[in-house]
Amino acid sequence: MARMKFFVDKNRCIGCFACQVACSSGHEVPVGIKRRKVITLNDGIEGKEVSMTIACQHCTDAPCAQVCPVKCFYIREDGIVLHDKKVCIGCGYCLYACPFGAPQFPRDGAFGIKGEMDKCTMCAGGPEETNSEAERELYGQNRISEGRVPICAAVCATNALLVGDESEVSNVYRKRVLTKNANVNLSNMFI
Numbered sequence: 001m002a003r004m005k006f007f008v009d010k011n012r013c014i015g016c017f018a019c020q021v022a023c024s025s026g027h028e029v030p031v032g033i034k035r036r037k038v039i040t041l042n043d044g045i046e047g048k049e050v051s052m053t054i055a056c057q058h059c060t061d062a063p064c065a066q067v068c069p070v071k072c073f074y075i076r077e078d079g080i081v082l083h084d085k086k087v088c089i090g091c092g093y094c095l096y097a098c099p100f101g102a103p104q105f106p107r108d109g110a111f112g113i114k115g116e117m118d119k120c121t122m123c124a125g126g127p128e129e130t131n132s133e134a135e136r137e138l139y140g141q142n143r144i145s146e147g148r149v150p151i152c153a154a155v156c157a158t159n160a161l162l163v164g165d166e167s168e169v170s171n172v173y174r175k176r177v178l179t180k181n182a183n184v185n186l187s188n189m190f191i
Helices: 018-027 061-065 093-097 133-139 166-189
Strands: 004-008 038-041 050-054 071-075 081-082 161-165
Touching: 004 050, 004 166, 018 038, 061 071, 061 081, 061 093, 161 166
Parallel strands: none
Antiparallel strands: 004 161, 038 050, 071 081
């Protein structure tokens, strides 16, 4: 079975925040939760600014799943890492294990109680019945079940955010690199 993956082409990302806004509004996530974040390195330094979007990378050997004491994480056959909010106890272990900062906590409760963790679902819903009201309320849209790409990739105007089967995503990026190198080599011939 195909393994779904995200890839961000930093050479194409323009830091427009469309993916971040589309994800937040499309899934109606609470204020303060960002399933997808746009970050800019070297902000304001001309020629050195680099923007990219980051979210759960749906790791093959997900560290969040390895440290969860209640085993609320599960990895689907297609490689999408999901979690069950009804099982989550909000301990935060996943947050510390994730190198991408994907797990998000509402942090609004009595005495700073974290509450149930939220994260990117790659628009694949959760353990509730597919496309049910309960699934939508807890996890947002389930675009994958409808045969559509995640909303973040759908709105990316520069096609910097690639999503799909890992071999297809790799092939698209490989073609981009080869095309870019071919253009560079051709321009060098005429200098």
